[in-house]
Amino acid sequence: MAVTDEAIEKIKGMIVSGALRPGDRLPKESELAADLGLSRNSLREAVRALSLIRILDVRQGDGTYVTSLDPxxxxxxxxxxxxxxxxxxxxxxxxxxxxxxxxxxxxxxxxxxxxxxxxxxxxxxxxxxxxxxxxxxxxxxxxxxxxxxxxxxxxxxxxxxxxxxxxxxxxxxxxxxxxxxxxxxxxxxxxxxxxxxxxxxxxxxxxxxxxxxxxxxxxxxxx
Amino acid sequence: MAVTDEAIEKIKGMIVSGALRPGDRLPKESELAADLGLSRNSLREAVRALSLIRILDVRQGDGTYVTSLDPxxxxxxxxxxxxxxxxxxxxxxxxxxxxxxxxxxxxxxxxxxxxxxxxxxxxxxxxxxxxxxxxxxxxxxxxxxxxxxxxxxxxxxxxxxxxxxxxxxxxxxxxxxxxxxxxxxxxxxxxxxxxxxxxxxxxxxxxxxxxxxxxxxxxxxxx
DNA sequence: TGAGCCTGATACGTCGGAGGTCTAAGCGAC
DNA sequence: GTCGCTTAGACCTCCGACGTATCAGGCTCA
Structure with missing residues (x-):
């Protein structure tokens, strides 16, 4: 499995397990990338994909947040x-x-x-x-x-x-x-x-x- | 709007309009990026997002294809x-x-x-x-x-x-x-x-x- | 004292390039 | 004719740099 797909799964896991709750802020890209063991570019692909389906909310200059996850x-x-x-x-x-x-x-x-x-x-x-x-x-x-x-x-x-x-x-x-x-x-x-x-x-x-x-x-x- | 989001919209448009049909192969990353006027990295984010929701099917070593779009x-x-x-x-x-x-x-x-x-x-x-x-x-x-x-x-x-x-x-x-x-x-x-x-x-x-x-x-x- | 502006720190956005890995197709040996 | 190898092409990953937006804190000026 590609590292990006792994990252998607891991982030998903963090949310589903409750480690990340609705409204929570994710570590900044560079840190999260280091934690998950991939480059910032690849991580960005994962974040972008999750943001398209409204799991994450990315705000330039601010940070990346978990959405409310409302149905x-x-x-x-x-x-x-x-x-x-x-x-x-x-x-x-x-x-x-x-x-x-x-x-x-x-x-x-x-x-x-x-x-x-x-x-x-x-x-x-x-x-x-x-x-x-x-x-x-x-x-x-x-x-x-x-x-x-x-x-x-x-x-x-x-x-x-x-x-x-x-x-x-x-x-x-x-x-x-x-x-x-x-x-x-x-x-x-x-x-x-x-x-x-x-x-x-x-x-x-x-x-x-x-x-x-x-x-x-x-x-x-x-x- | 971010260039990546624009790219997502443009690719979506190409499919919805019929310019790209199910099973069609997309131009290679570097060409498509040039066509859409952005870098390969940013284009990849768009492609990855569309691939997560099964619009595109990316095959390493081969190419990127439009899926069957079956419901x-x-x-x-x-x-x-x-x-x-x-x-x-x-x-x-x-x-x-x-x-x-x-x-x-x-x-x-x-x-x-x-x-x-x-x-x-x-x-x-x-x-x-x-x-x-x-x-x-x-x-x-x-x-x-x-x-x-x-x-x-x-x-x-x-x-x-x-x-x-x-x-x-x-x-x-x-x-x-x-x-x-x-x-x-x-x-x-x-x-x-x-x-x-x-x-x-x-x-x-x-x-x-x-x-x-x-x-x-x-x-x-x-x- | 308070409002408003300014500035620096921070984080995401975009880019270009380099090297790696995988697939499919072409080629040659058997 | 088939099998295995080679090779070109396409995607995969990473790095480092610079651009841009946001926020917080300090500063200036009523």
Whole structure:
């Protein structure tokens, strides 16, 4: 195994074992390199790799720190990975989202606060009845993110955030090419929100399923 | 932005745009560094980072290649990230798994082949009635992986694979401390398998839910 | 006395070059 | 035609130097 890979494993080990805790500062590059028995260049490769997936936070002129290791932060790296997938696997991502999002919406129905409900309502009101496709898609992302956050599971939230990325382009495309897509999306959002207000988990789950299935169906017929 | 980060973005762009396709070979380090306008050292940091998340495959003495970019390969990186989470977030991972696994099991009920069913049966038979805890947990992983693969969604499969890792230790712990855990797991596996043989998606879903919920319940009462 | 500026120490960022190791392909002997 | 060796090419590792950003402490000036 290459020394750099060893260094990655060792640093990972220090964190997992608890020797390094979230927020802790690592020894400076030259010292850490000496400790681990490699050159500063090779160590930097290891640190850079860990920093790409948000394990380490490198600040020039200051030092290198262990991040908070929040699921949200770490799963951000997922969206970077997901970006590499081509259109032919979008359907698979969408299928997973179709499983998770209704479940998250149902969970949110039982936990969401009145405040958040009002915020979501305001958001939909602000968008109006005839938004641009770009605005709609951006609002769509925000709307679902707001709901999923209310599920109370940050892992679930980050995962869905990552999965939503690759379908964004598809949704824009759909809005531009399918006649009724905008109106339909707006109506479905209202329906989901109403179900949440009623604390009706099953209705919320069903509307969320319908909402995603319609995108899926369109995508499947198009590809 | 640092030159290394720029390089990461540029390489990513070359792949996403299609200029570099899966399996393609990158120019040699010195040439690529010159093209992108940075030193070989800095470029290596970028390449190493992309190689950690399985975007690039570096082969000493040969060259650097774009990986297949299979969802399975890319989401492998997820398990690396998941390793960093501490026990207090295991419950959140388990909750997500509780959503995905029943759905995957239900999907599998409609698609799994007789061959795979026989293989799963043989696997359970081989384990016997009184296995060691380690064997049981290993078999558990294999069993569920086999089923999820039959769902036909490779993204779902990789995701569950990644999520199962952090709960493995918990399951071993459970097997060691909870009296009936081993027998119960064996019975539940048999039940899931029977439902799959009957092509009864709803029964399969329910048994999978029960199976995971029992782990979740135990874990919740223990922490 | 307090705020603000300045400066030095510190740590990360980037670079160029040298030598080592590994792989694959070409070549010759059998 | 096959096997083993040689060699060129590519990545691996290291070193030393200099650039740049940050922070802390001292200094100046109201």
């Amino acid at each position: 949200q932060l770490l799963l951000e790296a997922l969206s970077f990975v997901v970006d590499f997938h081509r259109d032919d696997t979008v359907l698979e991502f969408l299928a997973v989202r179709r499983i998770l999002e209704p479940a998250a919406t149902a969970m949110a129905a039982l936990r969401i606060s009145e405040q958040q409900l009002d915020a979501l309502t305001a958001q939909l009101d602000k968008l109006g009845d005839d938004p641009s496709v770009e605005d709609l898609v951006a609002c769509d992302l925000e709307f679902h993110r707001g709901i999923v956050q209310s599920s109370g599971n940050s892992v679930l939230c980050s995962l869905l955030d990552g999965l939503s990325g690759p379908t964004t382009r598809a949704r824009i495309w759909r809005g531009l090419t399918q006649e009724d897509a905008v109106g339909r999306t707006l109506r479905e959002h209202r329906a989901i929100l109403a179900a949440l207000r009623d604390r009706d988990a099953e209705a919320a789950r069903s509307w969320a399923t319908v909402h995603i299935a319609s995108v899926e169906q369109w995508l499947r017929s198009t590809l | 399975q390969l890319l989401l492998e990186a997820l398990s690396f990230v998941v390793d960093f989470h501490r026990d207090d977030t295991v419950l959140e991972f388990l909750a997500v798994r509780r959503i995905l696994e029943p759905a995957a099991t239900a999907m599998a009920a409609l698609r799994i082949s007789e061959q795979q069913l026989d293989a799963l049966t043989a696997q359970l038979d081989k384990l016997g009635d009184d296995p060691s805890v380690e064997d049981l947990v290993a078999c558990d992983l294999e069993f569920h992986r086999g089923i999820v693969q039959s769902s036909g969604n490779s993204v779902l499969c990789s995701l569950l694979d990644g999520l199962s890792g952090p709960t493995t230790r918990a399951r071993i712990w459970r097997g060691l401390t909870q009296e009936d855990a081993v027998g119960r797991t064996l019975r539940e596996h048999r039940a899931i398998l029977a439902a799959l043989r009957d092509r009864d998606a709803e029964a399969a879903r329910s048994w999978a839910t029960v199976h995971i919920a029992s782990v979740e319940q135990w874990l919740r009462s223990t922490l």
